Amino acid sequence: MGSLPFAARVASAATDKLKIGVIGSGRIGGTLGGLWVKAGHEVMFSSLDLEHDKALAAKLGRNARAGTPREAAAFGELLLIAVPYSALPGIGKDLGTLIRGKVVIDPSNPIVARDGEIAKWAREKGAGLASAELLPGARIVRAFNAIGYARMAVAHQQSERIGMPMASDDAKAVAVASRLVREIGYEPVLIGGLAMGKHLIPGTPLAGEHTPERIRQIAATLN
Structure with a gap:
């Protein structure tokens, strides 16, 4: 389905939709969740601002809804957790039983200036x-880590295919995430297991937009 135009991908997804829980509906979560709504999936948005999430869901239409982070974690077959890195320990503690066993797309980056000591540890x-x-x-599945949200919103309009580097130890999770990556206009490129996720942060050679072939070339030089 990766070679189909965006409208065709939307039509195809409508017959095989997923339930996606978004925890953190800011720029990244709101953008990706909105694109997946347009691709035919059911998406529940959540954050610390329920009124914001309700307004976002109302704007996106009938496949979108709003709830608390706990409700989104329970709702989603797949979760997108797009929060400041310093929030991850609390999410793991508060929502651990709801997250366990589910595919989680992880675009969150440890930024020392924002997240402090936990970012130093994570790096x-x-x-x-x-x-x-x-x-x-x-x-x-670590993905969507070093491309700006505004570029994600228009990936399906690009004439040249842009790659999306991903890292994961779970082949089945990669397959599900790859489908969602393709539906918004990127070509998924698995660079390795979660240990390679250290390269999927801003400021690394894989940051920014690259063709799938270039991502593979860069990844081959990393360890």
């Missing part, structure tokens, strides 16, 4: 392995 450990420790039992 030393590697963001992929750190997220797995903070969200125990989640089937994590």
Whole structure:
């Protein structure tokens, strides 16, 4: 389905939709969740501002709804957790039983200036392995980490296919996440397991937009 135009991908997805819970409906979560709504999936948005989420859902239409983070975690077959990295420990603690066993797309980046000591720890450990420790039992796919949200919104309009580097230890989770990546206009490129997630943060060679072939070339030089 990756070679189909956006309208065709939307039509195809409508017959095989997922329930997606978005925890953190800011720029990244709101953008990706909105694109998945347009692709035919049911999406529940959540954050610390329920009124914001209700307004977002109303704008997006009947496949969108709003709830609390706990409700979104229970609703989603797949979860997108797009929050400041310092919020991940609390999410893992408060929602752990609801997250365990589910595919979790992890775009959250450890930013030292914003997140403090936990960001330093995550960068030393590697963001992929750190997220797995903070969200125990989640089937994590690290993706959407170093491309701006505004570019994500128009990926399906690009004439040249742009790659989306991903890292995960779970092949089935990668397959589900890859479908969602393709539906919004990117070509998924698995660069390795969660240990390679340390390279999926801003400021690394894989940051920014690259063709799938270039991502593979860059990834081959990393360890």
